[in-house]
Amino acid sequence: MVIEYTGNKLPGKTQFSGRRRTTTRKSGFSSHENSTGGEYKIENQDTYILEKGECLSLIFNIPDHNPDDLVAFGGWYFSDHFLDINIELGGFTKKTLTDWKEGNWAKFGSMGFSSTKENIPWTRISFKALEDTKISFYDIGCGIVAHKHIDAAKANPDKKHLLNNMYQFAPEANFYVTEGEVSIVINDDRNLELESTKPTSIYLKSCNRCARFLPINIKDERYHLSFSSHCVANAPCTHTGFGKLKNIQDETYLNLHHGFQLECRYCKKFEVNAAHNPQRTADQMKEDGTRRRHFELLLTHLFKGSPQLNYRKENPGKELTTDIWEKFGKKCFKCQADIPSAREMNLDHTRPLALLWPLDKTATCLCKGCNSQKRDRPPSEYYAENEIEKLSVITGISIEDLNNPGPNLIAVNKLVSDLDWLILEFCHKPELAKERDGKLTAELFLKALQKTLNKTELGQVYDLLKIYNQKNAAK
Secondary structure: OOOOEOOOOOOOHHHHHOOOOOOOOOOOOOOOOOOOOOEEEEEEEEEEEEOOOOEEEEEEEOOOOOOOOEEEEEEEEEEOOOEEEEEEOOOOOOOEEOOOOOOOOEEEEEEEEOOOOOOOOOEEEEEEEOOOEEEEEEEEEEEEEOOHHHHHHHHOOOOHHHHOOHHHHOOOOOOEEEEOEEEEEEOOEOOOOOEEEEEEEEEEEEOOOOOOEEEEOOOOOOOOOOOOEOOOOOOOOOOEOOOEEEEOOOOOEEEOOOOEOOOOHHHHHHHHHHHHHHHOOHHHHHHHHHHHHHHHHHHHHHOOOOHHHHHHHHOOOOOHHHHHHHHOOOEOOOOOOEOOOHHHOEEEOOOOHHHOOOOOOOOEEEOHHHHHHHOOOOHHHOOOHHHHHHHHHHHOOOHHHHOOOOOOHHHHHHHHOOHHHHHHOHHHOHHHHOEEOOEEHHHHHHHHHHHHHOOEHHHHOOOHHHHHHHHHHHO
């Protein structure tokens, strides 16, 4: 019997989880006094007609700078038809370029450290019309970037790693302190001009940390620009400020389906994630490692062998890691950075190990930075809708399944039918019998497993710790 996923939360917080625990970690940052993160406004941007065959290029000239400076370029664009887009990165090595999706704004750009005092060779993005197309731009720029969080990370060797993937946060993190020049060229002629037409609207939402207004998409909210979604599995979002925004221009309200996080992606990175994660203790790190190892061992038992070994048996002469690397074009699926070899790839579960999904032929090729950023999140909470569609084609997992943040129901059913083995054999492995700070490792593992089971109707019936204590008392 397969039981359907019923959502992330159980009814009645107190009944199932007891009283809310006290706060154990604080980021050290607070909301901005002039913003709640629940405001928005609409601005109109100049729009031009790009005739079929015409090519509009933006040329970014980065100003002279010092070694170890962060330099960047980027912006947002809107077009009513698909465009042939090409980016010449100049001195940059990685880029952000979201796919075109009808009715939505998209973004492009990059950010990286300079190794010389000289100007990075000019960077260029070209938009070629395949049919008559209307095109608009918002906040196009380039230059030297600095910000209090960036400066703090550069000055602290223990935090400098936070700047490794900053290209993923362009253009919303492009805080220019010295701006460069941006030239617009039509068909390689700087003197040509385009015909203008009716302006295009862009929605801008406030960040409750930095108080900036940054672009969001309203037609397809999960086609992310500057903010991540708030409610995915539990949409529609009913939280004021997240799913209900107030227009500062006329004080009307905008109701969203998924809603957005209060802080922008940049502030989320530095003021929430980076501020909290270092406060994890060494014991907490060990607990996470132990949990992951034993989840993998558990799945190996439930599915009669490790996915990698099973793959070899089913595909003689082939290796899972190499095949996944090649299937994804030897690139990180998320950021499209080149990955030189299969050994340098991070093989991601696609659907999380924490939800009992094995690492099999449906795995995803990610770089280290993107894999770390994804963590244990299901695909629907990390990828945009267009990325989900692409991932479905490559992995063979249906879009419906990728958008379902629930546990592996086959594994759950196998597990509950083999509880005696789990409690009496698996939980008595030597490593699970160890104690850390007075906590039995087996109990910590069962608590983590219980969280997964609680997300299904079948799993909610079982109290693993209670069963564990009862069976051990009877021995």
